[in-house]
Amino acid sequence: MTEALTVSAIQYQWLEGGIVPNVQEHVRLIEDAESHGARLVLFPGLSLTGYNLALLKAEDSWLRPDDARLEAVHEICRRTGITAVAGAAYREPDGTPRMACLAIHPDGTTEAGFKARLNAGEAEHFTAGSGAIFLELDGWRIAVVVCSDAETPAHCTEAELAGADVCAVTAVYAVDDGRRLALHLEALASDNRMFGILANLAGSAPSGPSSGLSGFWGPDGLQLKKAAGTGTEVVTAILQRGALRKFR
Numbered sequence: 001m002t003e004a005l006t007v008s009a010i011q012y013q014w015l016e017g018g019i020v021p022n023v024q025e026h027v028r029l030i031e032d033a034e035s036h037g038a039r040l041v042l043f044p045g046l047s048l049t050g051y052n053l054a055l056l057k058a059e060d061s062w063l064r065p066d067d068a069r070l071e072a073v074h075e076i077c078r079r080t081g082i083t084a085v086a087g088a089a090y091r092e093p094d095g096t097p098r099m100a101c102l103a104i105h106p107d108g109t110t111e112a113g114f115k116a117r118l119n120a121g122e123a124e125h126f127t128a129g130s131g132a133i134f135l136e137l138d139g140w141r142i143a144v145v146v147c148s149d150a151e152t153p154a155h156c157t158e159a160e161l162a163g164a165d166v167c168a169v170t171a172v173y174a175v176d177d178g179r180r181l182a183l184h185l186e187a188l189a190s191d192n193r194m195f196g197i198l199a200n201l202a203g204s205a206p207s208g209p210s211s212g213l214s215g216f217w218g219p220d221g222l223q224l225k226k227a228a229g230t231g232t233e234v235v236t237a238i239l240q241r242g243a244l245r246k247f248r
Helices: 019-035 053-057 068-080 147-151 153-161 175-192 241-245
Strands: 004-011 040-042 083-091 097-104 110-114 133-137 140-146 166-171 195-200 215-217 223-226 233-240
Touching: 004 019, 004 166, 004 215, 019 040, 019 068, 019 083, 019 233, 040 166, 068 083, 068 097, 083 133, 083 166, 097 133, 097 140, 110 133, 110 140, 147 166, 166 175, 175 195, 175 215, 175 223, 215 233, 223 233, 233 241
Parallel strands: 004 040, 004 195, 040 083, 140 166, 166 195
Antiparallel strands: 004 233, 083 097, 097 110, 133 140, 195 215, 215 223
16 A cells, blocks of 8 residues: 555547547547556546547447457556557447446556436447446545546445545536636535546537636545646645544
8 A cells, every 4th residue: 555646637628530630649648647647547438439429430430359450558567567548339148338437547447437327418329337436446445436437425425335545536617617626626526525537528518618727636625736727737745644544
């Protein structure tokens, strides 16, 4: 168990051209995060496939288990020892369509979590999942939730009861949601006495320009660090276990 955990939240603008160019850009940004000492790297929701739901009509917009297009991400995680969490449109082995977060580990394994609280547009393409996944890294327990699942008190309470030290949110929030987003992250961290992390969409999506705000909140609910703007940015912080002990 380590006293500190270095995490990079990637505020990321999805690239046109499909999954392959986005995989290449994920690799570059993971390398950047490694230079800051990151052990965990968090990307926004649908970072690999893009939040343009109309594109999901094409089967090559979906990732599948053991998808060869992710090989470069597996390799960079193996080489650096980093666990990377990326967002994707994902089909389970039985074909079930999910809005997923994929945790890619250095040992070559992948864990998948599926968004539970789908909006109306997402529900036309995805089947709701069960919510958070829990990662163990250097003795830290990290709950990873997808976007608006973080707004559901039951999901956050589940993370706290499961002993999570951190709740990491992979998100797609537009500018009109900015104030609401900040309040949710403050409450998530302070109500459950854990660190909160947000990796939000950069640039814009069909829902509108990004609200930015990717960053970190302490267990007192105060923001520790945030992105400078709304473009692609690597935001890195060192989480200290001592900050959790004050509240536990």
